[in-house]
Amino acid sequence: MAFEAKIARGRGVDVVFAARADWLERALSDAIARGCAGIVSFGTAGGLAPDLEPGALIVAQSVSGPLGTFATDAAWSARIVDALAGTPVARQLRRGTLASVGAPVMSEADKRSLHSSTGALAVDMESHIAGAIATARGLPFAVCRAVVDPAWRTLPPAATAGLRDDGTTAIGPILRELARQPSQIGALLRLAGDARAARATLVQARHALEKARALSFG
Numbered sequence: 001m002a003f004e005a006k007i008a009r010g011r012g013v014d015v016v017f018a019a020r021a022d023w024l025e026r027a028l029s030d031a032i033a034r035g036c037a038g039i040v041s042f043g044t045a046g047g048l049a050p051d052l053e054p055g056a057l058i059v060a061q062s063v064s065g066p067l068g069t070f071a072t073d074a075a076w077s078a079r080i081v082d083a084l085a086g087t088p089v090a091r092q093l094r095r096g097t098l099a100s101v102g103a104p105v106m107s108e109a110d111k112r113s114l115h116s117s118t119g120a121l122a123v124d125m126e127s128h129i130a131g132a133i134a135t136a137r138g139l140p141f142a143v144c145r146a147v148v149d150p151a152w153r154t155l156p157p158a159a160t161a162g163l164r165d166d167g168t169t170a171i172g173p174i175l176r177e178l179a180r181q182p183s184q185i186g187a188l189l190r191l192a193g194d195a196r197a198a199r200a201t202l203v204q205a206r207h208a209l210e211k212a213r214a215l216s217f218g
Contacts, residue, residue: 002168004043007202010210017043019163021102021129028133037217038076038140041130042206044198045098045122045145046105046155048115052147055197057084057093057205058122060143065100065128072131073140080144083212089204096121098143100128106155115151122147140217144205148198149191156184159191 005015014034016027028039045058059080063070077095084090099120105111114123127143134141149155158177162170178184209215 003199004202007199007206008042010206010215012216017126019125024126024129025133028130032133032137032139036139038073038142039130039134040076040142040144040215041124041127042144043124043126043146043202044148044195045124046111047122047147047150047153048099048111048118049094049096049121050112050115050151052094052121052150053092053197054147054150054194055092055201056122056147057089057201058098058143058145058147059084059093059095060098060121060127060145061095063098063100063127063131063143064118064120065131066102067128067132070128070131070135070141072142076140076142079212079214080142080209083208083214084205087204087208089201089208092201094121098127098145099123100131101125104155104160106157106160108152108154111151144209146198146201146205148194150194153190153194154187155191156187157181158184158188 005017008015014031016031018024018027059077060072084093097120099114099118101123105114105123131141158174161177162174
């Protein structure tokens, strides 16, 4: 999450992030109190649609999660899509539903089940909170998420072992998990390759959005 925030930061953009839902809610509420024209959920997501490769970009039309279904702002989403036209990201872009959940979806079987029940292209753990708060406050809401782990990838336990509540990563728990089960190393290296593809997409998308002023209002 910290690396996603680093990419998202820019002129006129106030970035907040946290792994714990209540911390994220508080951070978003504080940002709105400081002055906020809209909320965009920007970062990575797990793939659910079987045809999505790492690095595919989802500009969601809606978010479905434990707090309900929230439509994204059509005009703002269209501005984001237009800003990406003519860039390398455009051919990786998909529109549709994003699922959002309260706990990581780790296994291929669980991803397949969630895709079957929701039809969602991808899944994250933050967009339902952002969508609920934006809707409650009457603010425009958009989603721009790059696929990091594809639908056919089962994540090893080490992938989430070091995630702190504030969204940063601790190396110690990851190393202890790998020492406990060294067979995870191969899966973790594959995930690192997927993460590089997702990061490249996010960087390209963020530059395009900055150039087109697609994250600005007024």
